[in-house]
Amino acid sequence: xxxSASFISxxxxxxxxxxxxxxxxxxxxxxxxVGGLSWTFHRTNCPNLETIVxxxxxxxxxxxxxxxxxxLRIHFHDCFVxxxxxxxxxxxxxxxxxxQEAPPNLTLRPQAFTIINELRNRIHRACGQIVSCxxxxxxxxxxxxxxxxxxxxxxxLGRRDGLTFATRDATLENLPFFGSTARELIASVAxxxxxxxxxxxxxxxxxxxxxxxxxxxxxxxxxxxxxxxQTYAKNLKRICPALNSNGTTVxxxxxxxxxxxxYYVDLMNRQGLFMSDQDLYTDRTTRPIVTSFAxxxxxxxxxxxxxxxxxxxxxxxxxxxxxVRADCSRRNxxxxxxxxxxxxxxxxxxxx
Ligand code: HEM
Ligand SMILES: *[C@@H]1O[C@H](CO)[C@@H](O)[C@H](O)[C@H]1NC(C)=O
Ligand SMILES: *[C@@H]1O[C@H](CO)[C@@H](O)[C@H](O)[C@H]1NC(C)=O
Ligand SMILES: CC(=O)N[C@H]1CO[C@H](CO)[C@@H](O)[C@@H]1O
Numbered sequence: 001x002x003x004s005a006s007f008i009s010x011x012x013x014x015x016x017x018x019x020x021x022x023x024x025x026x027x028x029x030x031x032x033x034v035g036g037l038s039w040t041f042h043r044t045n046c047p048n049l050e051t052i053v054x055x056x057x058x059x060x061x062x063x064x065x066x067x068x069x070x071x072l073r074i075h076f077h078d079c080f081v082x083x084x085x086x087x088x089x090x091x092x093x094x095x096x097x098x099x100q101e102a103p104p105n106l107t108l109r110p111q112a113f114t115i116i117n118e119l120r121n122r123i124h125r126a127c128g129q130i131v132s133c134x135x136x137x138x139x140x141x142x143x144x145x146x147x148x149x150x151x152x153x154x155x156x157l158g159r160r161d162g163l164t165f166a167t168r169d170a171t172l173e174n175l176p177f178f179g180s181t182a183r184e185l186i187a188s189v190a191x192x193x194x195x196x197x198x199x200x201x202x203x204x205x206x207x208x209x210x211x212x213x214x215x216x217x218x219x220x221x222x223x224x225x226x227x228x229x230q231t232y233a234k235n236l237k238r239i240c241p242a243l244n245s246n247g248t249t250v251x252x253x254x255x256x257x258x259x260x261x262x263y264y265v266d267l268m269n270r271q272g273l274f275m276s277d278q279d280l281y282t283d284r285t286t287r288p289i290v291t292s293f294a295x296x297x298x299x300x301x302x303x304x305x306x307x308x309x310x311x312x313x314x315x316x317x318x319x320x321x322x323x324v325r326a327d328c329s330r331r332n333x334x335x336x337x338x339x340x341x342x343x344x345x346x347x348x349x350x351x352x
Contacts, residue, residue, distance in 0.1 A: 028302065031310045033156050036318025041157035042135075046127035049157075053119055053139045054147070060115055061147050065257045068144035069209025070109030074116070075141030076205065076311060077108065078134065080192070081174045083315025085162030086133040089113060089328040107212055116140060117328050124326070133328035134159040138312045145308070148208050150259030153305035155312060160322035163331055178215045178274040182283035185276060192314060194307065200280055200289040201303040202311065206251040206273070207263035213240035213247045216273050227278050229270040236273075249273070264294035 033039075042049045060067055078088040088108075116137055123131050135157045146152045166174075176185055182199075189199050216236070219225040221243045224233050232253070239247045250256035251273050252263045263277075267290050272278035280286045293300035323332050 028153060029306055030154070031306060031313070034313040034316060034318075037156040037158045037313060037316060039154055039156055042127070042131060045130055046123065048126055049123060049131060050139060052122050052126060053136070054143050056119055056122060057115075057140060057143045058147055061144075064111075065148065065208075066210070067109065067111055067115060068148045068257075068259075069251075070112035071115060071137075071140045071144040072205055073209065074108055074112050075137045076202070077171075077175060078137055079311045079314040080176075081171050082162065082164075082166040083317070084134045084138060084159055084312055085315070085317050085322060086137060086159075086325065086328060087162045087164065087166045089116060089133055089137070090165055090331070091329045107215075113329060120325075120328050129324055129326055131157075132159050132161045132322075132324045134161055134316070136328070141312075142308070144208075145259050145304075148257065148259035150207075151301035151305050153309065156309065158316075158318050160317040160319070161325045161328075162317055162322050176276060178211075178276050179218060180276045180279075182276075182279040182286045185279075186285065194310065196285050197289055197303060198307040198310065200286050200293065201300065201307045203277060203280060204261070204263055204293065204300060204304050206277055207255070207259055207261070208257060209251050210248045210256075211251055211273055213249075214244045216240075216275070217243045217245065219275055219278075225275070225278070227270055227282050232269075232271045251277075261293050261297040261300045264290050264300070268294050 057068075057071075074088060075084070078084050078086060081087065116133065119136050119140060120131075120133055123136065135155075138155050138157070138159065142153060142155050176188055180188070182196075185199055186196050189195075194202070217240045219228060220233060220237055220240065236249065239249050252266055253271055254262035254266060263272075266272055267278060267281040270278065270281075272281065281290045293303070326332055
């Protein structure tokens with residue numbers, strides 16, 4: 001991006017940040033909380049938690065708003081694979097490869113992991129080692145949305161960090177594939193308790209961020225997808241001259257760095273980047289939902305916030321399960337067998 005273009009988008013962004021959040025100040029519909037999570041979990045023991053996260057991210061995004069996309073995507077990947085347990089943050093080790101080594105991870109932004117660890121550092125310095133990496137990731141995702149011009153929403157807290165890697169296979173199985181149809185996606189997210197409206201709403205995460213040619217050139221070569229606008233296809237072919245060539249492009253051509261509803265307008269104009277995006281408008285079940293979000297941003301913001309809170313509650317560890325990592329990229333030092341056993345029993349008792 002040229003510096004003048006980024007200056008203009010910064011201006012646009014700051015005007016959005018100043019002016020656009022009023023729509024969500026009234027009471028929001030929220031999904032029922034999973035046991036062990038609460039809206040006030042760290043209110044007394046870490047009252048500045050949310051301020052620390054927001055202030056630091058505001059600073060990071062001033063230099064590179066692209067990091068917001070990286071952080072949002074990491075939370076989604078964390079939660080869809082083995083629950084929101086910070087497993088995606090674990091660096092691969094001798095004990096075997098983690099989620100990070102599976103193909104969908106290869107395109108997670110390395111900087112996002114660094115940002116989460118820096119947040120953890122600031123939070124633990126202020127409050128002690130009491131806030132989990134998975135809670136930090138959930139808050140970072142929310143602020144990525146908000147600071148990109150999207151809705152503010154409350155994040156229930158109290159997650160604990162997992163002790164195990166998700167395997168490569170689990171990662172592949174649980175993360176939706178860019179070549180999927182809407183029907184396939186509906187079936188796949190249904191196994192996690194998400195309906196078609198959730199699916200369309202969370203896909204709106206693609207209103208920010210970038211994708212690699214490898215994720216969409218099958219729609220261009222050898223044959224062009226009939227559900228792709230001609231001019232859009234021509235421009236994509238310039239960015240990616242061949243199947244899987246090296247290159248990236250924005251996910252939302254209208255407002256690539258703003259968290260708004262233009263992604264759905266893209267879809268209505270057959271300018272969705274991935275098959276998994278565009279088919280939401282081709283499919284008869286999801287098409288009216290796409291249209292409703294394209295014409296009503298407030299509705300999109302409401303549904304997005306609702307479904308994100310659901311994502312953030314997937315298979316969470318709470319109470320005395322798992323641990324609060326001192327370093328988000330690795331487990332705390334292995335404890336003795338006895339300690340682990342006692343912790344596990346407490347975990348069971350606590351869940352009654
Ligand atoms: C519904 C199924 C989904 C599929 C098939 C999918 C697939 C993908 C793919 C293939 C990429 C680009 C990877 C690359 O080529 O570099 C991507 C990027 C991204 N995804 Fe998704 N995704 C889905 C849902 C979501 C959800 C629920 C969110 C968050 C709410 C999300 C947020 C993002 C973001 C922000 C990026 C850009 C990341 C960056 O710029 O670093 N995605 N997604
Ligand atoms: C992409 O870049 C890599 C590393 O620079 C190179 O090895 C590979 O051949 C390139 N692929 C294409 C299709 O250009
Ligand atoms: C847009 O959606 C909001 C939230 O559901 C609703 O209150 C409002 O009436 C809708 N606006 C229009 C013009 O339909
Ligand atoms: C094998 C591999 O490349 N793993 C990477 C997964 O993604 C993270 C963040 O981008 C990297 O730190 C890992 O090295």
